[in-house]
Amino acid sequence: MKLYDVVVVGGGVSGTVAAIASARNGAQTLLIERYGFPGGTLTNMGVGPMMTFHAGDRQVVKGIPQEIVDNLVKVGGSPGHVIDTTGFVSTVTPFDVELMKYTLQKMLIDSGVEILFHSYLSGVEMDGSKIKSIKIVNKSGEMTIKSKIYIDSTGDADLAIRCGVNYLLGRPQDNLTQPMTMNVRIGNVDIKKIKEYMLNNPTEFRMVDKEKIIKAKRLSVNGFYSILKEARKKGEINFERDMVLFFETNTPGEVIVNMTRVQRLNGTDIEDLTKGEIIGRSQAIELFNFMKKRIPGFENCILISTGPQIGVRETRKIVGEYILTAEDLVSNKRFDDCIAKGGYPVDIHSPEGEDVVYLKLKEGSDYDIPYRSLYSKKVDNLLVSGRCISSTHEANAAIRVSPIAMATGQAAGTAASIAAKEDIKVSNVDVEMLRNILLKQGAYI
DSSP states (O other), rough: OEEEEEEEEOBBBBHHHHHHHHHHTOOEEEESSSSSSBBBBHHHHHHOOBOEEEEEEOOOHHHHHHHHHHHHHTSSSSOOOOOTTSSSEEEEEOHHHHHHHHHHHHHHHHOOOEEEOEEEEEEEETTTTEEEEEEEEETTEEEEEEEEEEEESSSSSSHHTTOOOEEEESTTTOOOOOOOOOEEEEEOOHHHHHHHHHHOOGGGGGGHHHHHHOOOOOEEEEOOOHHHHHHTTTSSSSSOOSSEEEESSSSSSSSEEOOOOOOOOOOTTHHHHHHHHHHHHHHHHHHHHHHHHHHOOOOOOOOEEOOOOOOOOOOOEEOSOBBOOOHHHHTTTTTTTTEEEEOOOOOOOOOSSOEEEEEOOTTTEEEEEGGGOOOOOTTTTTEEHHHHSHHHHHHHHHHTHHHHHHHHHHHHHHHHHHHHHOOGGGSSSHHHHHHHHHTTTTTOO
């Protein structure tokens, strides 16, 4: 049986970046992904745009994540970072889904990563506090995979919990998570007409100044409050939402509508997840019909797609050596073992109502993510990256977004390569060495 240096379970953007970082640092790396392409939420859940690489005017997520954006721009798959015309964050980064799949796949292969698509984690064999091997299942049957170091980039901490790592689920009082959302991609939208409506009805929107709306390369919209309120009164929209929210993609006139809200379900319970898919797709069609009937600029729109899978904001977060809190983020707490930064505010979609709770950061400020949030000392050779890192319900509402997930992926992949090379526990990785390698490879910490 082949012995790898590093195995990454989960090929979302965080796991993809982790695998690339690991391989580039000399580790023989395998990436295991359940779909037939990488990208996770960005390519199989209809999530977009990437939000955000910046804190005010400063870019705080760089390195491999920025390289992905650069490569997308080169092939016409993204306009790069553009102004968020809702004013919620400073920039958003639209992209083309198919070119994202291609770009990530090419970067994995060029970095020397081995890939197994259509493969699910099915079990783990422990040897004391160390993972001896994992089992996966796919078209070929069941396979046993051995590695020195493992990275859990599943989003749901699937590997970590099988190893006995403690976890948090949702908010502490009732374990309810942020709602799931079935995003809807809609084409043939008249963006010019929408801009005119926004400029003539500014109280109906949260937005930046009018000049930025006029010049926007891609439009982000949060508004149409009165129209939505009226539709809910008439029973045209039957889920709890207080705003029409959509973002123009890389393709002009095509938007991703982020509005459906599937609540009170656990995304790690198969019956709940199945129910969520059914409810989410019903809401998506209801939403499309509402947009076509009610929203100016959508009169001739066409339905392009819903995600192959419903979007999941939050499930399990490991209890690591440090649990990141919302207070850490909003107070800009600094950590000696910082391995990634973020500038996205705390953005808690209500687990049971229509509200969204925002905890803003100081203008233009960023926060640290410590290396200790990427592992538990219960397992010697396991790291996690992405939204399942050690964080509270509130903090997770900020650090779950794709640019930050990618940044923690680069850190985890780099740390894993060090631990494999030196044959040490992940908790014993020299953090200064890790930070220096990240800096040399373009990360911002």
